[in-house]
Amino acid sequence: MLGLLYLAKKKMNYMQNCKAIKRKIIGVLFGVFILGLSACSNIKEHKTLFFAHSLPVTHPVHKGILEMQKLLNEKSGGKLQIKIFPDGQLGSEREMLELLQIGSVAMTKVSAASMSNFAPEYRVFGVPYLFRDSEHLFSVLEGELGKKILEGGSEFLLRGLCFYDAGSRSFYTLDGFVKTPEDLKGKKIRVMNDQMSVQMVNTLGGSATPMAYGELYTALQQRVVDGAENNVPSFVTSNHYEICKYYTIDEHSMIPDVVVVGTKFWDTLSETEKGWLQAAADESVAKEKAYWKETVKENMEVLKKANVQIHYPDKSLFSEKSKPIMEELMKDPKMNTLIQKINTY
Structure with a gap:
């Protein structure tokens, strides 16, 4: 009986190790995949930003991201482009933030609640009934305090670019x-x-x-x-x-939702490229808010x-x-x- 229990435990440990190894292999292959694409991008004289998020393509926040993609392409003349991976293709919000920290993915969109697990200032957004209404919320988000919170995440390798409306x-x-x-x-x-x-x-x-x-x-x-x-x-x-x-x-x-760029990728950009990306993010906010309002009504x-x-x-x-x-x-x-x-x- 003890022998059977030992064999069962040994088999379970073996299976767990196999799963861990499989995850590592997938991570390595994904990294190689990205490096390969990056190399192709350099040959074509443009950079591709991999943007992963967990929402379906019908969601108003995804539509806001599409606006950012379009704006960045226009502002950079195609030199800086975004490739989007929606529907949680690359993992959960926490997993995507971790991918940003190691530089495997450039950008993501996550809830401010998920960001609070990495940058403590974001915890404030979870306080019940802190904001009187959406007007009060966005006066904070789009003011100096909001910018300070976004930039504060850089200490944890996660720089916020802008906030998106995620309703109540x-x-x-x-x-x-x-x-x-x-x-x-x-x-x-x-x-x-x-x-x-x-x-x-x-x-x-x-x-x-x-x-x-x-x-x-x-x-x-x-x-x-x-x-x-x-x-x-x-x-x-x-x-x-x-x-x-x-x-x-x-x-x-x-x-709110937060558009985040990993500092490992951000630091590879020139000042001009950073300007294009920040401007595209800022200008997409108004469009996303309009999409949100329209979607709620529908x-x-x-x-x-x-x-x-x-x-x-x-x-x-x-x-x-x-x-x-x-x-x-x-x-x-x-x-x-x-x-x-x-x-x-």
């Missing part, structure tokens, strides 16, 4: 609305793998369940979780509305036709219950200063 996040569930925080009791709610998101749901009374976004549809089908929280376009493009028929628009957080009609029930709760019940999160964060002097600055906008 609200709860959607399988059974009944979340009209008050009490309605979250006993409910397992999927959240991003982010400390602030976990803390937010737990503080409101639910059971936060971190899970990869790509696994969520099946998890909802099998009732592994009772619901999730996200913005309207993500709720629709993920097809989660086919399963969850209750959408409570409590708008507990406004976490998606609300999709939800209506799909018989998804919408509820607008008393937000004060949620904001009051979540206050301890901000109070705890403000014990950190750096976060305290940041929050106070945001409140003055």
Whole structure:
């Protein structure tokens, strides 16, 4: 019996080692692939930026990235080009950020929540009800404070170029609305793998369940979780509305998306090339915001036709219950200063 257990354990270790080796081989081959393409780019006298993200091509943020691609091509006269890898082809948000850090990929788009795992200033965007509305949010994002946060990521080899509108996040569930925080009791709610998101749901009374976004549809089908929280376009493009028929628009957080370039790639660019890239990113923001607004309007009609029930709760019940999160964060002097600055906008 002991012999069989030993052999089983040995086989399991062997399989795990094989998987690890396979991942390393894939990483090496991908690096060689990129170097090969880069070499071809040099021969053609242009540079290609590999831009990976996890969203579907129908998403308004992807459309914003397409605008950036077009603008960069125009500004550089084709000397600097973007090749996009959507739909999580190169991995999760965390994996893509790690690829940027080692220089295997040039750019990505991630949630500010994912960035907070690398650059601590981004944690502030996860504070529930910190921003009064979208106008307040973008006055911060597009002001000096927003620029400082974007540039601060360079210390961790991840330089932010601009913020994209990602709307506000609200709860959607399988059974009944979340009209008050009490309605979250006993409910397992999927959240991003982010400390602030976990803390937010737990503080409101639910059971936060971190899970990869790509696994969520099946998890909802099998009732592994009772619901999730996200913005309207993500709720629709993920097809989660086919399963969850209750959408409570409590708008507990406004976490923007961030366009990020790895400093390892950024440092290879000339000042002129950096100017082209930054300008293309900045100018794409207005287009992305317009796409977002238009998509939300269209998606609300999709939800209506799909018989998804919408509820607008008393937000004060949620904001009051979540206050301890901000109070705890403000014990950190750096976060305290940041929050106070945001409140003055």
